[in-house]
Amino acid sequence: MEKIYLSAFLGVILTLIFLSTKPSHSLIDIGINPPLIPNPRLHKAYIALQAWKHAMISDPNGFTSNWYGPKVCNYTGVFCAAAPDDPYVTTVAGIDINHANIAGSLPEEIGLLTDLSLFHINSNRFFGKIPESFKKLNLLYELDISNNQFNGGFPYVVLYLPSLKFLDIRFNQFSGSIPSQLFDLKLDALFFNNSNFQSSLPTNLGNSPVSVIVMANNGLTGCFPSSSLVKMAGTLKEIVMTNNGFTGCLKPELGALKGMNVFDVSSNELVGSLPDAIGKMESLEQLNVANNKLSGYIPESICSLPKLKNFTFSSNFFISEPSKCFKVRSKDDTKNCIPYRPFQRSPMECKAFYAHPLDCSISGCSPPSPPPPPPRMNHWP
Structure with a gap:
């Protein structure tokens, strides 16, 4: 019985630590058991989207106010479809939160969205750099991060996206030189x-x-x-x-x-x-x-x-x-x-x-x- 109580106590402590590190305004749902999520891909999507929600520091219009719970396909701006390699498996295929005026950064967990074909976040206030984990988005067809506050050199991670056809990085704070590899895509x-x-x-x-x-x-x-x-x-x-x-x-x-x-x-x-x-x-x-x-x-x-x-x-x-x-x-x-x-x-x-x-x-x-x-x-x- 002592072991059971100890495990429960540790679970409560870890939960409190997690809650204490998140912004006070955000609504991060961490109490979802994997059995409530239909398949492993949607479970990874849940992890990615909750991490991203946690990395947002301002959402004045409440665009992501329903980003909680296991039904990620119902999240505003999240679009699901049959997986390209398995028509019987539902997965997150697109994200479109254009013109939402959200401020924050992009977490590495976005690399878990490996079935993503469309990622549109233009006209927000995202800053920082594009995560290295974007290299895992082998199916990404459209990437629009325009009109944000990203900075640094050219986002080289986009050069590793084999399916990319549409790339829009305008109206940011990128600087430096244009890599030659860009024109081989x-x-x-x-x-x-x-x-x-x-x-x-x-x-x-x-x-x-x-x-x-x-x-x-x-x-x-x-x-x-x-x-x-x-x-x-x-x-x-x-x-x-x-x-x-x-x-x-x-x-x-x-x-x-x-x-x-x-x-x-x-x-x-x-x-x-x-x-x-x-x-x-x-x-x-x-x-x-x-x-x-x-x-x-x-x-x-x-x-x-x-x-x-x-x-x-x-x-x-x-x-x-x-x-x-x-x-x-x-x-x-x-x-x-x-x-x-x-x-x-x-x-x-x-x-x-x-x-x-x-x-x-x-x-x-x-x-x-x-x-x-x-x-x-x-x-x-």
């Missing part, structure tokens, strides 16, 4: 914009099979990767590289991107002319080259593209645009050197630029053809 969509990455792009960028890649608003530098993008012509539909530090010229070979819908390279340090070959991007709907140091003439072939809806080339040094450009639904040609167009640069500024035109050789990139001579000053506004 078989991704379809990649978003790492609005972070603090500061490096050149790896030379194997062209290996990526993505259809959409957004890398805007970082500190990326180096020559514009025209050749790498051409290698992606079979899949690439949208690329947004705005507000970085890319230098050099846009090469004519970019015309091979016939399936491109969105091409945004605005707010960089690009120089030279706008290639006539861009007029071969027959699927192009949006083209933005604003806020660079491009010069010369706007090719008529670009404004003749059948699907072009938005063409922005403001804040450059172009000296002419064909009449077909006026038929583009949305166009911005301001702050250039185009005669008779409103809101252009001053004649003095245009003359100074063309007296010392910039070219790719300044940044170590291949030099372009020299820009055309400036028009006569009396034709400028």
